[in-house]
Amino acid sequence: MDCKSRALFISTLFFSFIHPALLSTHPSNEVNLLDSKASQGELGWMSYPSHGWEEISGVDEHYTPIRTFQVCNVMEYSQNNWLRTNWIQRQSAQKIYVELKFTLRDCNSIPLVLGTCKETFNLLYLETDEDQGSRFREHQFTKIDTIAADESFTQMDLGDRILKLNTEVREVGPVTRKGFYLAFQDVGACVALVSVRVYFKKCPFTVRNLASFPDTVPMDSQSLVEVKGSCVNHSKEEESPRMYCSTEGEWLVPIGKCLCNPGYEERGSSCQGVRWGGGGGVGQPPATPCSRPPSAPRNVISVINETSVILDWSWPEDTGGRRDLTFTVLCKRCRVAQRPCEPCRSNVRFLPRAAGLHNTTVAVADLLAHTNYTFEIEAQNGVSSQAPKMRQYAAVTITTNQAAPSPVTVIRKDRTSRNSISLSWLEPERPNGIILDYEVKYYEKQEQETSYTILRSKGCNVTLNGLKADTSYLLQIRARTAAGYGASSRSFEFETSPDSFSISSESSQVVLIAISSAVAIILLTVLLYVLIGRFCCHSKSKHPDEKRLHFGNGHLRLPGIRTYVDPHTYEDPSQAVHEFAKELDASCIAIDKVVGAGEFGEVCSGRLKLPSKKEICVAIKTLKAGYTDKQRRDFLAEASIMGQFDHPNIIRLEGVVTRSKPVMIVTEYMENGSLDSFLRKHDAQFTGIQLVGMLRGIASGMKYLSDMGYVHRDLAARNILVNSNLVCKVSDFGLSRVLEDDPEAAYTTRGGKIPIRWTAPEAIAYRKFTSASDAWSYGIVLWEVMSYGERPYWEMSNQDVIKAVDEGYRLPPPMDCPAALYQLMLDCWQKERNNRPKFEQIVSILDKLIRNPGSLKITANTTSRPVNLLLDRSSIEVTSLDTMGDWLDSMRTLPCKEAFSGVSYSSCDTLAKTSAEDLKKVGVTIVGPQKKIVSSIKALETHTKNGPVPV
Ligand code: AMP
Numbered sequence: 042m043d044c045k046s047r048a049l050f051i052s053t054l055f056f057s058f059i060h061p062a063l064l065s066t067h068p069s070n071e072v073n074l075l076d077s078k079a080s081q082g083e084l085g086w087m088s089y090p091s092h093g094w095e096e097i098s099g100v101d102e103h104y105t106p107i108r109t110f111q112v113c114n115v116m117e118y119s120q121n122n123w124l125r126t127n128w129i130q131r132q133s134a135q136k137i138y139v140e141l142k143f144t145l146r147d148c149n150s151i152p153l154v155l156g157t158c159k160e161t162f163n164l165l166y167l168e169t170d171e172d173q174g175s176r177f178r179e180h181q182f183t184k185i186d187t188i189a190a191d192e193s194f195t196q197m198d199l200g201d202r203i204l205k206l207n208t209e210v211r212e213v214g215p216v217t218r219k220g221f222y223l224a225f226q227d228v229g230a231c232v233a234l235v236s237v238r239v240y241f242k243k244c245p246f247t248v249r250n251l252a253s254f255p256d257t258v259p260m261d262s263q264s265l266v267e268v269k270g271s272c273v274n275h276s277k278e279e280e281s282p283r284m285y286c287s288t289e290g291e292w293l294v295p296i297g298k299c300l301c302n303p304g305y306e307e308r309g310s311s312c313q314g315v316r317w318g319g320g321g322g323v324g325q326p327p328a329t330p331c332s333r334p335p336s337a338p339r340n341v342i343s344v345i346n347e348t349s350v351i352l353d354w355s356w357p358e359d360t361g362g363r364r365d366l367t368f369t370v371l372c373k374r375c376r377v378a379q380r381p382c383e384p385c386r387s388n389v390r391f392l393p394r395a396a397g398l399h400n401t402t403v404a405v406a407d408l409l410a411h412t413n414y415t416f417e418i419e420a421q422n423g424v425s426s427q428a429p430k431m432r433q434y435a436a437v438t439i440t441t442n443q444a445a446p447s448p449v450t451v452i453r454k455d456r457t458s459r460n461s462i463s464l465s466w467l468e469p470e471r472p473n474g475i476i477l478d479y480e481v482k483y484y485e486k487q488e489q490e491t492s493y494t495i496l497r498s499k500g501c502n503v504t505l506n507g508l509k510a511d512t513s514y515l516l517q518i519r520a521r522t523a524a525g526y527g528a529s530s531r532s533f534e535f536e537t538s539p540d541s542f543s544i545s546s547e548s549s550q551v552v553l554i555a556i557s558s559a560v561a562i563i564l565l566t567v568l569l570y571v572l573i574g575r576f577c578c579h580s581k582s583k584h585p586d587e588k589r590l591h592f593g594n595g596h597l598r599l600p601g602i603r604t605y606v607d608p609h610t611y612e613d614p615s616q617a618v619h620e621f622a623k624e625l626d627a628s629c630i631a632i633d634k635v636v637g638a639g640e641f642g643e644v645c646s647g648r649l650k651l652p653s654k655k656e657i658c659v660a661i662k663t664l665k666a667g668y669t670d671k672q673r674r675d676f677l678a679e680a681s682i683m684g685q686f687d688h689p690n691i692i693r694l695e696g697v698v699t700r701s702k703p704v705m706i707v708t709e710y711m712e713n714g715s716l717d718s719f720l721r722k723h724d725a726q727f728t729g730i731q732l733v734g735m736l737r738g739i740a741s742g743m744k745y746l747s748d749m750g751y752v753h754r755d756l757a758a759r760n761i762l763v764n765s766n767l768v769c770k771v772s773d774f775g776l777s778r779v780l781e782d783d784p785e786a787a788y789t790t791r792g793g794k795i796p797i798r799w800t801a802p803e804a805i806a807y808r809k810f811t812s813a814s815d816a817w818s819y820g821i822v823l824w825e826v827m828s829y830g831e832r833p834y835w836e837m838s839n840q841d842v843i844k845a846v847d848e849g850y851r852l853p854p855p856m857d858c859p860a861a862l863y864q865l866m867l868d869c870w871q872k873e874r875n876n877r878p879k880f881e882q883i884v885s886i887l888d889k890l891i892r893n894p895g896s897l898k899i900t901a902n903t904t905s906r907p908v909n910l911l912l913d914r915s916s917i918e919v920t921s922l923d924t925m926g927d928w929l930d931s932m933r934t935l936p937c938k939e940a941f942s943g944v945s946y947s948s949c950d951t952l953a954k955t956s957a958e959d960l961k962k963v964g965v966t967i968v969g970p971q972k973k974i975v976s977s978i979k980a981l982e983t984h985t986k987n988g989p990v991p992v
Contacts, residue, residue, distance in 0.1 A: 067240070070290035074137065075129050075239040077108055084108045086126050087177060093122025093227065099235075113231035115151055115158040118666055120229035123179065126237070128172035128220050134241030135261040136214030136288065139164065139223060142206050145190035146231030149632050156666050156702045160635040160643055161189045163226040164211060168218035182224050185211050187638045206235060215261035229666075242290030248273060248310035250298035252282030259288045272299035275312035300364070307364075335361040335420040337433035338368060338401070343416075347444040348473075349406040354418055354435060356401065363422040368398040371417040372405060375438070382415055408441045410473050415439075446520040446527035447471040449479070455502070459510035459538045465502035466518060466530075474522035481505075486513035486534065492875065511539040526860075605751040608681035615699065618677045621684030623696035625649070625707060630698070632661055636714070641665060641676045642703070646710055649695055658710035659695055663703045673704060675775065680706045682774040686749070690742030692762060692772040711762035711770065716822075719763045721830035729859060729897040732826055735769045736862075737887040742771040743819060744880035747812035754810050756818035757799045758825040797839040798832075802846055803874055813874035819883065820869025821852075827862060828855035846870075854901030861890055863901035 067073070077084060088094040094112045114120045131137075141164070148158035165182035190207045225234060244257045244266075252270025260266055270282035280297035287293050301312035338354040352370065360366055372385035372395070385408070392404040408414060419425075419434035447469040456463040468476065481503050484493035496503055508514060513536050519529040608617035629650050637644040642665035650656040664676045683694040683706075698705040713719045716735075739761055746753060753760075753771065760773035795805055801817035803809040821833050833852060834842045851870050854863040865886055871877050878886070890896055 067238075068290075070242050070245050071138075071240045072132070072134075072243055073238060073240045074132060074134065075126065075237065077237045080108055081106045082108075084127070086110070086124055087175065089123045089125070089177060093120075094124035094225070094234075107236070109236075110225070110234040111232065112227045113146065114227075115146070115148070115229060115231050117229070118157055120159075120227060122227040123177070124225040124227075124234070125177060126223045128169070128222060129239055130220045131216050131218065132241070133258045134214075134216060135258060136212060137216055137221075137239055137241050138210055138212055139166075139185070140208065140210045140236075140238040140240070141188060141234065142208050142236040143188075143190070144206060144233045144235065147634065148231075151231065157229055159228050159230040159665075161187045161638055162228070162230050162232055164188050165224040165226060166213055166221050167224070168216060168221045170219045172220070173222075179226075182222075185213055189635045189638055189643070242288070244268075244284075244286035244290050244292050247292060249284060249292065249295045250282055251276045251301065251307060251310065251312065252278075252297075252299050254284055254292065257286040259286050259290060261288070265293065270297075270299075273311050275305040276301050333359075333361040334425040334428050334431045334433075335359055335363075335366060335422050337435045338418050338420050339435065341416075341418060341435050341437040343437050343439045345439055345442055348408045348410050348441045349404060350408065350414075350416075350439055350441070351402065351404045352416055352418065352437065353402045357420045360420075361422050361424065363424070365423045367396075367421050368401065368403075369396040369419050369421060370398070370403050370405070371395075371419070371434075373415045373417070374409075375413045375415050385414065410441055410444050413438060413440050444471075444473040446473050446476060446522050448528045449518045449520060449530040452516070452518065452530065452533045454535055456504075457535070457538050460508050461504055461506045462508065462514070462535050462537060463502065463504040464516070464535070468501060469520050469527060472520065472522065473527075476520045476522055478521055479503075480519050480521065480526065481516060482518075482529070483514050483516040485509065486515050508537045510537050512537050605682070605685055605746075605749040608678050615674075615677070617681040618684075618697060618699060620681075622677075622680045622694055622706075623684075624700060625651075625696035625698050625705075627698050627701045627705070630659070630661060630705065630707060636660070641668070641672060649707055657695075658712075659707050660710045662706040662708070664705070666703065668704075676704065676706070679773075679775045682751070683708070686745070686751075688742055688745040689768070690738045690770050691745060692770045708772075710764075711772075712765040713763035713767075715759050716761035716763050716769060717758035717825060717830045719830075720758065720826060724829045730891060730894050731767060733862070733887055733890050733897065735763070735767060736823060736826055737884060737891065738769040739771060739822060740819065740880055740883040740887055742769075743812075743815060744884055746771065747815065747880050752810050752812060753815050753818070754804075755796055755799070756815050756822060757796060758822050758830065761822065798834050798842055801874065802843075802872065805843060809874075811874065812880065813877050816869050816877040816880065816883070817874075819880070820866045820877075823862060823866050823869065824852050824855060827858045831855065858901045859890070859897040860899045860901045861886070861896055 073079075084096060086094075086096065088096070088110075093114070094110045097109050097111055099107050099109050110124055112122050112124075114122065145160055146158075148160055151158055164185045164187075166185055167182045188209050188211075223237070223239065242259060244254070244259065246256050247254050249270065251273050253273055254268050254270045257266055257268050265285035265287055268284055268286055270284065272278055272282070276299040278297070279300045282295070282297040282299055284295050285293045301307050305312040305314055336357040336359040338357050340355040342353045344351045344353070354368075356366070370391065372389055372391075373382035374385050375382035388407055390406045392406065395403070405416070415436055415438045417434045417436045419432060421432075425432055449466050449469050451467040453465050454462060455465055464481075466479075478497050478499050479501070481496045481498060482493055483496075483505055494505075496505070505514070505516075513534055515532045515534055517529040517532050520527045606617075608621075611617040611620075629652075630647055631650075632645045632647040634646055635643045636646050639662055642663040645661045645663065647659055647661050648656050649659040662676075662679075664673060668676070677697065677699065680694055680697045683692065687693075692711070693709045695707040695709065697707065743753070743756065751774075753774075755773060756771070760771070761769050762772050763769055797805060799818045799821045801809075801814035804811075804814040804817075824833060825831065834845075837845070849872075851867060854860075854866075865878070865883065868876075868878050869883075
């Protein structure tokens with residue numbers, strides 16, 4: 042460090058006391074492997090080179106000495122300063138957490154350092170089986186993350202001697218060797234590392250349901266560790282006690298329990314000798330003086346879902362002085378005019394059962410639609426049967442809703458000609474409401490659904506016109522009620538008449554009528570083709586209640602829209618930049634703080650004030666010092682591309698700075714950052730319409746890009762930015778480089794980096810990137826949005842994802858996902874790329890949903906629909922699996938699989954009725970696994986209802 046920067050450093054970084062936040066205590070489920078604050082002597086960490094990191098003493102507010110490390114070589118280029126901890130023993134940790142507290146100097150506040158000063162440093166680690174002493178090799182370390190400050194501090198903060206501390210925590214795992222080192226690589230920042238704490242999490246010793254559970258170290262992966270409890274003294278197992286230790290070090294899903302032995306009663310978490318005659322333990326004789334039947338259950342809640350209901354209640358206020366409580370639910374069907382109510386039909390299902398319930402919840406299925414039911418819930422104990430007059434129950438009355446219609450099963454061919462087929466069908470056996478219309482989908486058998494046509498008909502008949510002569514067609518029909526679409530019928534096959542012209546009628550009169558109809562049909566067909574040709578996709582048939590929609594046509598470039606120019610086609614790329622981007626004067630830009638780190642340098646927020654214009658907030662991407670010519674070209678290529686676009690849902694380029702250093706790209710500022718982290722931060726906080734509004738914006742931006750002929754290739758929620766009005770804009774433009782610096786991108790066997798989970802199969806297999814492959818990625822973004830930033834395919838490996846998608850599996854609907862949006866996802870994930878909707882169609886579908894918000898109420902699990910789900914392999918019949926465990930095993934990827942292995946769910950059906958609330962009740966409180974369990978359960982529910990249908 043030269044004298045100037047050292048002086049600057051000392052004046053701004055050295056401090057005499059630390060903010061009290063430093064002294065915070067740590068949760069009891071964290072076990073420290075290293076805590077730099079605990080050491081009052083020299084830590085003796087290795088610093089390389091010697092003029093880099095320095096160990097310095099400080100004191101906390103109690104004037105207790107602490108050790109810190111600092112570096113501030115901000116005036117010099119090419120800094121590479123390493124600080125390595127001593128060897129840290131792993132103990133029993135599987136995943137470790139690194140908590141860093143540090144202060145970082147804001148480069149803007151240091152004069153004359155633009156270009157050399159950095160505001161980030163790197164955190165790395167190296168696993169070894171033994172202490173390597175002073176042996177140190179940079180390349181052996183693996184990067185954990187780039188660390189940036191949330192709060193840079195300025196001179197002003199020093200006025201009151203309080204520094205703003207940044208706290209960052211990173212996870213590393215699985216760790217498997219005997220120990221490890223951490224390293225901090227500085228590349229030219231002014232940073233003080235105030236404390237480093239390394240810890241792992243454990244589920245601490247606890248007693249639950251009179252069973253004790255030992256200290257348990259969680260697994261690194263998302264799966265839970267099952268732990269068997271031991272009954273406390275003077276108690277015995279009633280049902281084998283178990284709990285699950287989560288990766289977060291929390292105990293989840295207590296199952297089973299111990300009960301105090303006779304003569305002992307439960308006090309706190311132990312069993313103690315009974316002090317008075319009665320009450321107390323289970324197994325007491327019914328006549329024990331203090332025993333009586335319990336009072337009625339309280340707070341009964343019903344949640345109706347079509348024709349099933351989940352009932353939930355609280356324990357009675359008075360348990361009758363006993364602990365052997367169970368619940369019984371009685372179902373009665375009540376018609377207004379007919380009293381008293383009659384018992385429910387025997388086919389009504391109770392899950393898990395109607396009597397002897399230990400839990401305070403039950404699901405009742407297979408009720409009739411639009412019917413009033415009363416449920417009487419009684420708490421019972423060992424003396425209930427002896428005192429029938431004292432028995433009390435709680436009652437709740439509900440009215441069931443509509444269910445989606447059952448499939449059409451009978452379809453008849455009425456007439457056939459060379460170019461048309463007339464069909465009629467019978468209403469579904471169970472319409473479950475008024476049928477609004479039918480959707481008829483048909484396609485040429487040979488085309489194998491690569492191109493299909495959809496008609497809607499209000500009645501039970503339809504004529505398919507404009508068909509090819511002597512050709513087989515396949516057709517499916519599904520009915521729609523206010524509850525949504527029912528399941529599709531099976532495929533029916535029909536053939537048109539051969540060219541030699543024949544018709545099905547025997548009478549010559551009918552022949553004549555048929556000829557004139559055929560002529561009329563041909564004329565009409567010609568007219569239709571003209572209309573289709575003019576309007577591309579939409580046309581009206583002769584019946585006003587029939588609408589026709591074609592999928593699978595080629596891309597249509599609209600006249601009058603500019604096309605995108607690849608900047609790499611310019612001989613001199615800097616010419617491209619200046620053609621598409623405005624050169625800004627660096628003096629018009631003020632940098633405020635670092636908001637992110639990109640491959641080429643830091644991303645900052647700041648302000649741009651152009652002469653005679655209002656000051657605006659901007660994001661500034663900088664090109665780090667020491668760049669190569671190629672890096673500069675690639676960096677500026679993004680600006681050359683962005684500068685060609687002008688759309689409210691595409692990130693807007695304000696300009697570039699290329700004539701002074703550092704080189705910068707200045708864009709509009711998006712206050713809420715990238716969409717994936719924004720959604721994760723606001724889990725479950727938006728209305729359906731808000732989410733669809735965001736999705737509509739993304740689709741509109743993508744429509745613009747595809748009209749321009751630009752293929753994005755890396756469309757993902759992380760590459761969408763959100764502003765303060767929730768407007769989403771597509772960002773991250775570039776050519777090969779976009780994929781090079783996307784951490785999600787992986788190398789494929791054919792070379793090249795591809796973000797596998799977001800990419801269409803043909804793009805992975807043979808790099809066929811088109812707007813149709815962007816549509817696939819859009820489907821994944823749709824899934825990310827509806828699941829509030831969940832990782833697509835969770836922790837499945839890239840190879841497993843490729844294989845599963847290729848075999849026809851698709852992601853299941855996110856929790857509470859509207860059916861229409863899930864259908865749109867499935868359409869985007871059509872294997873045949875020409876069948877995927879165009880962005881124009883996606884925008885129009887979303888517009889319709891926004892105009893008709895009621896349609897969002899039908900969720901994917903309540904509407905019958907083609908089952909087309911990942912984790913729902915068509916080759917596995919759920920019913921053919923011997924146990925729940927087999928089924929869970931077949932899902933392979935469910936992180937909480939083990940959470941169910943001990944639950945007393947006895948069948949798929951029981952599990953299928955489990956809601957998020959139910960899971961909360963049994964203690965699954967982590968959002969990720971919870972959503973995933975529910976999605977998977979919903980997948981199962983649909984599977985068992987409809988049977989598997991491969992894509
Ligand atoms: P990028 O290099 O474009 O992936 O940007 C890295 C990170 O910087 C992003 O994930 C955002 O958090 C942030 N960022 C980039 N551009 C902007 C912007 N225009 N407004 C706000 N934050 C941005």
